[in-house]
Amino acid sequence: MDRALDPAPYDALLLLSFGGPEGPEDVLPFLENVTRGRGIPRERLEEVGAHYRLFGGVSPINEQNRTLLAALREDFARNGLDLPVYWGNRNWAPYVTDTLREMARDGRRRVLVLATSAYASYSGCRQYREDLAVALAALREEGLPLPRVDKLRHYYNHPGFLDTVAEGVLAALEELPAEVRDGAHLAFTTHSIPTAAADTSGPPAGHGPGGAYVAQHLEAARRVAAAVAGATGVERPWALVYQSRSGPPIPWLEPDIVDHLTALSERGAPAVVMVPVGFVSDHMEVLYDLDTEALAAAKDLGLPAARSATVGAHPRFVAAIRGLVAERAAAERGGDPPRPALGALGPSHDLCPVGCCPARAAKPAAAGADSPFH
Ligand SMILES: CC1=C(CCC(=O)O)c2cc3nc(cc4[nH]c(cc5[nH]c(cc1n2)c(C)c5CCC(=O)O)c(CCC(=O)O)c4C)C(CCC(=O)O)=C3C
Numbered sequence: 001m002d003r004a005l006d007p008a009p010y011d012a013l014l015l016l017s018f019g020g021p022e023g024p025e026d027v028l029p030f031l032e033n034v035t036r037g038r039g040i041p042r043e044r045l046e047e048v049g050a051h052y053r054l055f056g057g058v059s060p061i062n063e064q065n066r067t068l069l070a071a072l073r074e075d076f077a078r079n080g081l082d083l084p085v086y087w088g089n090r091n092w093a094p095y096v097t098d099t100l101r102e103m104a105r106d107g108r109r110r111v112l113v114l115a116t117s118a119y120a121s122y123s124g125c126r127q128y129r130e131d132l133a134v135a136l137a138a139l140r141e142e143g144l145p146l147p148r149v150d151k152l153r154h155y156y157n158h159p160g161f162l163d164t165v166a167e168g169v170l171a172a173l174e175e176l177p178a179e180v181r182d183g184a185h186l187a188f189t190t191h192s193i194p195t196a197a198a199d200t201s202g203p204p205a206g207h208g209p210g211g212a213y214v215a216q217h218l219e220a221a222r223r224v225a226a227a228v229a230g231a232t233g234v235e236r237p238w239a240l241v242y243q244s245r246s247g248p249p250i251p252w253l254e255p256d257i258v259d260h261l262t263a264l265s266e267r268g269a270p271a272v273v274m275v276p277v278g279f280v281s282d283h284m285e286v287l288y289d290l291d292t293e294a295l296a297a298a299k300d301l302g303l304p305a306a307r308s309a310t311v312g313a314h315p316r317f318v319a320a321i322r323g324l325v326a327e328r329a330a331a332e333r334g335g336d337p338p339r340p341a342l343g344a345l346g347p348s349h350d351l352c353p354v355g356c357c358p359a360r361a362a363k364p365a366a367a368g369a370d371s372p373f374h
C-alpha cells in the first residue's frame with residue numbers, strides 16, 4: 001500500500017441488491033415481494049417458482065453477495081481504504097430498510113451505494129433509488145437521523161468491469177471444441193425489459209429508441225467483442241439478445257436468447273458463447289435461463305455452446321469498485337478525479353438528473369437530483 005485512500009466525505013458503503021430465497025418456503029413470499037402490484041400473470045409466477053424449486057428453493061444470489069461483501073472488505077483493508085461495508089436487499093433479508101437503520105444507529109451520516117446493476121433502467125437504477133427512499137422514510141418515521149445517500153455511477157463501461165467480462169469470454173471459448181472455436185458467435189445477453197421502459201431509460205434527453213439501457217449494453221458488448229478479437233486474433237460475429245422476459249403482454253426487448261440460438265443454428269453458425277454481460281453475478285436468471293434452458297435448446301439444435309462467467313467477486317472487479325469509491329469521494333470533495341470509462345459513451349453521471357429512468361408511478365427516489373431527502 002503506497003498511501004491510504006481517502007473515503008471522506010463518505011463514512012460507509014452500502015451494497016444494494018435484489019435478494020433471493022434461501023429455501024423452498026421462501027420462494028412464494030419472495031416472488032410476491034418482487035411482483036407486488038406488477039400485474040405479472042399467475043402462470044408466470046408458478047413457472048418461475050418452479051425454476052427456483054429445481055435448485056432446492058435457493059437462489060445463489062445472497063451467497064454471491066456475501067462473497068462480494070467479504071471481498072470488498074478485504075480489498076479495502078489491504079489498500080488502506082477505511083470504509084465499512086454493509087449489505088441490504090430489495091426483495092429479501094437483509095432488507096435495505098433494516099440495513100439503513102443499523103447504519104444510522106452506527107452513526108453513519110454519508111452513505112455511498114453500490115447497486116448490483118451496472119446499467120441504467122427503471123429496474124436497475126431508479127427502483128433501487130425508490131427502495132432507498134422507502135428506507136429513509138421509515139427511519140424518519142422512527143425519529144432516527146437520516147444519513148445522506150449517494151449512488152455510484154453506472155459501471156458497465158469501467159475497464160475493470162469490461163476487462164473481467166472479456167477474460168470470462170476467453171475462458172468460455174476454451175471450453176468449446178477446438179475446431180469450432182474460431183467460428184464461434186458471441187451472444188451477449190441481458191434482462192429483457194418492456195420496450196417502453198428501455199426507450200425512456202437514462203436521462204430524459206436520451207439515446208433514441210432503446211434508450212440508455214440498449215445503448216449502454218451495445219457499447220459494453222462492442223468493447224468486449226473487440227477485446228476478445230484483440231486477444232485471439234479472430235473477429236467473431238456478435239449480437240445483443242435478451243432473456244428472462246416476464247409479463248404483462250406488452251412489447252419487450254427482443255430477440256430472446258433461445259430464438260437467437262435457433263436463428264444461429266439455421267444460419268449454420270458453428271458454435272456460440274453466451275455472455276451474460278447484463279448481470280454481475282451467476283444468479284438464478286443465469287443458472288436457469290441460460291445454463292438450464294438455453295444450453296438445453298443449444299443441445300437440441302446440435303449447436304456447441306458455452307456460457308461465460310459474470311464478474312462476481314473477481315479481484316479486478318472488486319478493485320474497480322474501490323476505484324469508483326475513491327473517484328466519487330474525490331469528486332465530492334471538489335476535486336476532478338480521472339473517470340475511467342471505455343467506449344464512446346464516456347463516464348456516466350454521478351447524480352441521476354430529474355426524470356432519469358422515469359418512475360412507473362409517482363414515488364419518491366433518493367440519491368438523485370430529484371431526491372426529497374436533502
Ligand atoms: C433489468 C433487470 C434486472 C437487472 C438489474 C438488477 O439486477 O436489478 C433484473 C435482475 C434480477 N431479476 C431477478 C428475479 C426476478 N425478476 C423478475 C421480474 C422482472 N425483472 C425485470 C428486470 C430486471 N431484473 C423486470 C422488468 C421484471 C418484470 C416485473 C417488474 O417489472 O418488476 C421476477 C418475477 C418473476 C418473473 O417475471 O420473472 C423475478 C423472480 C433477480 C434475482 C435472481 C435470483 O434470485 O438469483 C435479479 C438479479
Ligand SMILES: [Fe+2]
Pocket residue numbers: 120121125126202352356357
Ligand atoms: Fe437512472
